[in-house]
Every structure is written in C-alpha cells, then in structure tokens.
Amino acid sequence: MVSNGRVAGLIALRDVRSCPPEERAHKRVSDIMRPLGPAIVIAPDAPVSNALRQMAEGDTGRLLVMQQDRLVGLLSRSGVAHFIMLRSQLGFMAPDGAQTARTPASSAA
Numbered sequence: 001m002v003s004n005g006r007v008a009g010l011i012a013l014r015d016v017r018s019c020p021p022e023e024r025a026h027k028r029v030s031d032i033m034r035p036l037g038p039a040i041v042i043a044p045d046a047p048v049s050n051a052l053r054q055m056a057e058g059d060t061g062r063l064l065v066m067q068q069d070r071l072v073g074l075l076s077r078s079g080v081a082h083f084i085m086l087r088s089q090l091g092f093m094a095p096d097g098a099q100t101a102r103t104p105a106s107s108a109a
Helices: 013-018 048-057 077-090
Strands: 062-067 070-076
Touching (some): 048 062, 048 077
Antiparallel strands (some): 062 070
C-alpha cells in the first residue's frame, strides 16, 4: 500500500482471511496490512538466501525491495523458488563454482 506517495505496508490474502467476514466490508486496507518495517523489507543487494530466511522468520511470502525510501521491487517466495529451479534445470554454476544441476551422462557407444 502507498500513502502520500510513500510505501506504507504490504497486504496478503492471509491478512484478509484473518479479518472476520462480517467486518471485511468496513475495514480499510490500512487496518489489516502489515506496516512497513524490517520484517517485510529487504535491500536490492541482499543475498537471496537472506531473503528466504527473512520470509521464513517473518512468516511472509513476500518482501518489499526498497532502496532507501523508494520501492524498487517485490520479491515473492514462489518467484525465488522458480528462479532457483530454472537455474538448476539450465545447469548454471553456483557462486562457489559447484554446478547446480547434473548434466546428462553421455552414453558410451
């Protein structure tokens, strides 16, 4: 959510579900969202492993990627998982030089 041109917080489907159905018509997004804070914010240069750890510890599936006070992206747990899967399937090298996917063994004739 953005308020006065500044990011104010993040809302997820589970936040809406936690609001009793009879109250939903009267609640505003700002009433049930997670307010902007360290639990839902990550820097663009942070390692992906830190993002996954932060999502697990904060019990959230998304992080706001912020550079100073500016929103530069949204990182989702499913997006990270998809990225890791693609890298693995394509056989990209991990930072330590280890191959992240096995290459098919060539058959001997």
